[in-house]
Amino acid sequence: MSALIEFEGFNKFFGDQQVLKAVDLQVRRGEVVVILGPSGCGKSTLLRCLNGLESADGGHLRLGGEELLAPGTDWRQVRQRVGMVFQSYHLFGHMSVLDNLLLGPLKVQKRQRHEALAQAQALLARVGLLDKRDAYPRQLSGGQQQRIAIVRSLCMNPEVMLFDEVTAALDPEMVKEVLQVIQGLARDGMTLLIVTHEMAFARAVADRIVFMDAGRILEQNDPESFFSNPQTARAQQFLEKFSYMESLPKKMPAKELS
Amino acid sequence: MASSGLELLLVSLPQLGRGAAQTLAISALGIVFSTLGGVAYGVLASLNRRGLNLVLRVYLELFRAIPVLVWLYLLFFGLPIFFALSIPSFWCAVLVLSLWGSSEVGEVVRGALRSLPLGQREAGLSIGLSAWQLYGYVLLPQALKRMTPPTINIYTRIIKTSSLAVLIGVVDVIKVGQQIIERTYESVLIYGVLFLFFFFICYPLSAASRALERRWTHA
Amino acid sequence: MSFDVAFILSTLPAFLKAVGVTLQVGLIAIVTSLLVALVNAAILVYRTPYLQRVVQLYVELARNTPLLIQLFFVYFALPSLGLKISGFAAAIITMTFLGGAYLTEVLRAGVEAVPRAQLESGRSIGLSEAQLLWHVILPQAGLLSLPSLFANFVFLLKETTVVSAVAVPEILYTTKSYIALYYKTYEMLAVLTLICVLLFLPLSLLLRYLEGRLQHGQFGS
Numbered sequence: 001m002s003a004l005i006e007f008e009g010f011n012k013f014f015g016d017q018q019v020l021k022a023v024d025l026q027v028r029r030g031e032v033v034v035i036l037g038p039s040g041c042g043k044s045t046l047l048r049c050l051n052g053l054e055s056a057d058g059g060h061l062r063l064g065g066e067e068l069l070a071p072g073t074d075w076r077q078v079r080q081r082v083g084m085v086f087q088s089y090h091l092f093g094h095m096s097v098l099d100n101l102l103l104g105p106l107k108v109q110k111r112q113r114h115e116a117l118a119q120a121q122a123l124l125a126r127v128g129l130l131d132k133r134d135a136y137p138r139q140l141s142g143g144q145q146q147r148i149a150i151v152r153s154l155c156m157n158p159e160v161m162l163f164d165e166v167t168a169a170l171d172p173e174m175v176k177e178v179l180q181v182i183q184g185l186a187r188d189g190m191t192l193l194i195v196t197h198e199m200a201f202a203r204a205v206a207d208r209i210v211f212m213d214a215g216r217i218l219e220q221n222d223p224e225s226f227f228s229n230p231q232t233a234r235a236q237q238f239l240e241k242f243s244y245m246e247s248l249p250k251k252m253p254a255k256e257l258s
Numbered sequence: 259m260a261s262s263g264l265e266l267l268l269v270s271l272p273q274l275g276r277g278a279a280q281t282l283a284i285s286a287l288g289i290v291f292s293t294l295g296g297v298a299y300g301v302l303a304s305l306n307r308r309g310l311n312l313v314l315r316v317y318l319e320l321f322r323a324i325p326v327l328v329w330l331y332l333l334f335f336g337l338p339i340f341f342a343l344s345i346p347s348f349w350c351a352v353l354v355l356s357l358w359g360s361s362e363v364g365e366v367v368r369g370a371l372r373s374l375p376l377g378q379r380e381a382g383l384s385i386g387l388s389a390w391q392l393y394g395y396v397l398l399p400q401a402l403k404r405m406t407p408p409t410i411n412i413y414t415r416i417i418k419t420s421s422l423a424v425l426i427g428v429v430d431v432i433k434v435g436q437q438i439i440e441r442t443y444e445s446v447l448i449y450g451v452l453f454l455f456f457f458f459i460c461y462p463l464s465a466a467s468r469a470l471e472r473r474w475t476h477a
Numbered sequence: 478m479s480f481d482v483a484f485i486l487s488t489l490p491a492f493l494k495a496v497g498v499t500l501q502v503g504l505i506a507i508v509t510s511l512l513v514a515l516v517n518a519a520i521l522v523y524r525t526p527y528l529q530r531v532v533q534l535y536v537e538l539a540r541n542t543p544l545l546i547q548l549f550f551v552y553f554a555l556p557s558l559g560l561k562i563s564g565f566a567a568a569i570i571t572m573t574f575l576g577g578a579y580l581t582e583v584l585r586a587g588v589e590a591v592p593r594a595q596l597e598s599g600r601s602i603g604l605s606e607a608q609l610l611w612h613v614i615l616p617q618a619g620l621l622s623l624p625s626l627f628a629n630f631v632f633l634l635k636e637t638t639v640v641s642a643v644a645v646p647e648i649l650y651t652t653k654s655y656i657a658l659y660y661k662t663y664e665m666l667a668v669l670t671l672i673c674v675l676l677f678l679p680l681s682l683l684l685r686y687l688e689g690r691l692q693h694g695q696f697g698s
Contacts, residue, residue: 053380079386090381094399103395104385149381156385323678325635328649328669335662414541421543425642432546445554452546453538460541 002065004029004160004191005050010059012045019045021215022059027160032192034202037212038238043195047162050193051084064159080108083153083161087168089145091137097124097148098133104156116155123151127181143174147181160191167198199242203227211235263447270438277434278455280348284430285417287352292359292416293409299360300367301393321361327422329354334426351423359416366408370401407471414460421456431455485664488655492668495651496676502568502647503634509569510576510633517577518584532581539578544639547571552643568640576633583629587622588614624688631680648672
């Protein structure tokens with residue numbers, strides 16, 4: 001069975017420094033993969049390469065079997081299939097919520113306004129922010145802005161969503177409302193690639209954990225195996241830093257955040 | 259002198275008006291072209307391409323180092339010789355003001371674009387916007403507030419600098435004033451009128467620039 | 478078209494003198510402008526009644542009118558009121574009128590950029606107003622306004638080309654004279670461009686460096 005996303009021998013340099021070293025990673029359609037690892041291990045760079053925000057320096061990257069590192073790749077097309085949500089939301093400050101959501105569908109995808117609007121409003125309702133459709137980003141809390149940013153990507157009807165530490169800039173009480181939205185997407189069977197430091201969330205939502213360190217993938221496993229029995233010393237050290245993990249129950253009852 | 263001065267002014271109004279139209283036309287064209295050129299310069303400079311930046315930098319430094327009046331003479335005398343291209347002094351003035359103004363407005367636009375968070379560019383790209391759409395819908399609209407007050411200030415400098423056109427033979431409001439003085443010797447009155455003519459165009463613009471800056475930049 | 482090098486060499490002494498005149502007009506105007514600006518800035522900072530309004534009016538008038546009109550007014554209009562002056566004097570007067578206004582704004586902005594807490598802590602240790610000005614405000618305001626002061630000096634030096642319009646024999650006037658006398662347009666424009674680049678480009682680059690260094694105007698860095 002062919003993977004939706006396929007990194008193969010993937011390399012990336014920043015100047016002289018190699019930040020991704022021969023990365024091999026396959027993600028199946030409908031799979032939820034959470035990438036963990038210490039800061040600077042290359043996990044965010046991996047996501048950004050998949051969205052064309054960073055250019056690769058070697059290897060293969062395929063989306064639906066199609067090579068993306070070929071010279072003729074139309075990244076504008078790829079980006080419509082690969083949604084990306086950032087740590088600092090990056091909503092367009094001069095536009096209302098609805099205008100933020102409709103910019104891509106109307107200008108990039110040239111869709112009918114009434115159809116795109118209906119979708120945007122349905123998604124807004126789903127994240128509980130329909131009443132904010134005419135608000136401007138600065139009038140919203142961080143958690144609200146991040147939920148809007150997720151909807152902005154969803155409005156493009158992507159095949160996969162990338163989440164780059166989307167709760168790292170949020171106040172603790174707003175983390176839950178964002179994670180619940182992501183969990184809802186996972187439950188709907190959407191393909192998700194998530195970089196996060198929320199261990200409990202990773203354990204609850206992931207089909208597979210990918211652990212990276214110093215630009216390499218050191219191990220991949222299902223969440224229970226990874227958290228209870230990490231195979232590498234680096235992963236053990238990493239998990240020990242999140243020692244509060246031990247006070248958490250072994251298995252979260254319904255794979256759900258309460 | 260009071261009554262005769264007023265009379266002279268009234269009689270000269272049509273003539274002064276024609277000169278003023280020339281001055282205003284040079285200024286207006288200079289402002290329009292400087293704005294267009296400046297936005298182009300600013301966008302190109304924000305792309306951060308090494309070769310392109312070098313070209314823009316040389317262009318900027320040449321217009322910063324060589325005074326506008328010298329540029330006027332260089333093109334007015336130089337274009338016919340070097341390129342066998344004879345352009346009327348009116349268009350020579352418009353050309354110089356536009357080239358100079360573009361470099362000044364361009365630096366403002368570049369600075370305003372650079373002040374935007376990098377994430378705005380990335381968020382725009384990540385939903386598949388083209389470069390044109392990215393600048394047109396996301397980056398330039400957000401840079402607008404920051405670049406408007408200083409750009410209006412450059413407009414006043416373009417208007418003031420348009421006065422130099424008289425020195426390469428444009429029959430502008432100053433030249434017309436000088437012709438009236440040659441007939442009437444009313445130099446204080448006429449130069450006073452010219453002084454106020456420029457003041458009443460430039461002062462409102464300066465005041466608007468300051469008001470906008472207070473409201474937008476410090477809010 | 479031939480490039481008459483011998484002719485260029487023969488004009489060099491004259492151009493050297495012209496550069497001298499440009500620098501002379503520019504430097505004198507910078508000094509006189511600074512004096513005018515210091516007085517004006519003091520009036521504005523201490524909110525001297527009435528005088529404050531006069532200074533504000535002066536600054537707006539000078540900043541919102543072209544140097545050329547100011548120059549023509551001084552050189553051509555004042556004589557008809559019985560004040561006859563040379564082109565050189567007219568140049569200095571006009572450039573001081575313009576430069577004084579610009580520098581007033583620079584100094585005022587510099588003083589206002591000194592945090593209020595600095596004044597309060599100065600007063601709290603018992604400094605007199607004069608001591609406060611000399612030891613606390615001026616050193617910091619001076620540093621804060623250094624880049625814009627220097628930018629305005631360069632601006633004034635470049636503006637001296639405008640006084641060629643009243644026959645002050647600076648670089649542009651000298652160029653025009655030679656072109657009119659000998660029709661060596663090609664050569665003279667080249668010399669003029671070269672002088673501008675040699676004279677103003679280093680200043681312009683130095684200014685950019687200063688702006689980069691002193692952007693935040695801090696001591697000890």
